[in-house]
Amino acid sequence: MAADSRQAPRPSRMRAIPARAAPPRRPGRNGRPQMNAAATSTPYGREFYLDQQDGSLRSAAAVVPHILESFHPGSVVDVGCGVGTWLSVVRQAGVQDVLGLDGDYVDRSLLKIPPADFLSADLRQPLPVVRGFDLAMCLEVAEHLPEAAGAALVRQLTALAPVVVFSAAIPGQAGTDHINEQWQDYWRARFAAEGFAAYDVIRPRIWNDDRVDFWYRQNLVCYVRAGHPVAAGLTPVAEGASLNFVHPALFQRALEQADMFLSRAVSMLPRLAAKAMKRRLPGARAPDRETG
Secondary structure, rough: OOOOOOOOHHHHHHHHHHHOOOOOOOOOOOHHOOOOOOOOOOOOHHHHHHHHHHHHHHHHHHHHHHHHHOOOOOOOHHHHHHOOOHHHHHOOOOOOOOEEEEEEOOOOOOOOOHHEEEEOOOOOOOOOOOEOOOEEEEEOOHOOOOHHHHHHHHHHHHHHEEEEEOOOOOEEEEEEEEOOOOHHHHHHHHHHHOEEEEEEEOHHHHHOOOOHHHHHHHHOEEEEEOHHHOOOOOOOOOOOOOOOOOOOHHHHHHHHHHHHHOOOOHHHHHHHHHHHHHHHHHOOOOOOOOOO
16 A cells, blocks of 8 residues: 555544454455456546546536535545545535545545545545544445445444435446345445435435436435434435435436347347358258357
8 A cells, every 4th residue: 555645643633543443354345356457457447437436526516515415524535535536526525624545546646635535445445544423425336346345434424423415336336346236225224324314405415416426416415323322304205215226327328238239139049040041951060169
C-alpha cells in the first residue's frame, strides 16, 4: 500500500471506531482488488474512471443537494470513492470536511478532491480511519464484495457515521466484477442488525431524473442510527414494506439484450437447419468434427 498522503486529523476531532472482529478479506475500490499497477493489471485503471466520470459527475450534481438538504452533514466520508467525484460535489456545496477511501490503484492525477482528502485503503481490511463523520456514502461498492464480507462492510459504515447513504447493484444489474448482487431488502436487514433504520427519502426525488444514472435512482437508500436526532421529521420505511424496486431503465436494457439474443439465434436457424438436412440425406458423409 502506498504511503498515506493525508494529513493527520486534528486530535480534537478524533473518535476511535469501536473494536470489531476483523472482516473477511475483500477487494478494494467498490470491492475491487487492491493491486500494484506495476505488477498486476486491474480493470479499475485510468481508462475505467475516464469512461465513467461524466455520468458520475452528472449524477452527483443532481443527487448531492437532496442528501445535504435531508441530513445537513458537516463532514462526509465516501468509502469506495474512486477519484472523488461525489465528494468534489459535496465540497462545492460547502462541506469542506471530507475524506475519500479507495484502493492504491487509483490514479492520483485524476483525483477531483485534494490529495490530502484521499486515503489509500484496502477495503478487504478494517478501514484505517480513527474518527467519526456526520454522514458516510458507499455507492455501488458492495456488489464487488464476496457475500461473506457484506456484514463487515455494513458494520464499518455504521461505525463511521450515524447516517449512511448506500447504493448497491441488484440481481441482474450486471457490471464489472459484480459478484454479490443483492436486493435492497437484503442490505436493509444488514443495517437493521446494526441498529439502523431505512429512510427512502432520496429515490422518490430522483426516480424520473434522467441526469442520474439509473442504478442510483434504483438502489440509493439512506440508513440512520435509531434515535439519532437527524431523523427527526423524516419517516422511516414501514415495517413489512419492501425496498425492492427495478428501474424501468434496467428493465428496458434487459428487453433489448433479450431481443438482440433472439435475433441472433433466429439468424442462425437457416444454417443450422441446412446442416441438419445434410446429415439426414442418404449417403451423406459424416460431418467433420468441429473444434473451437
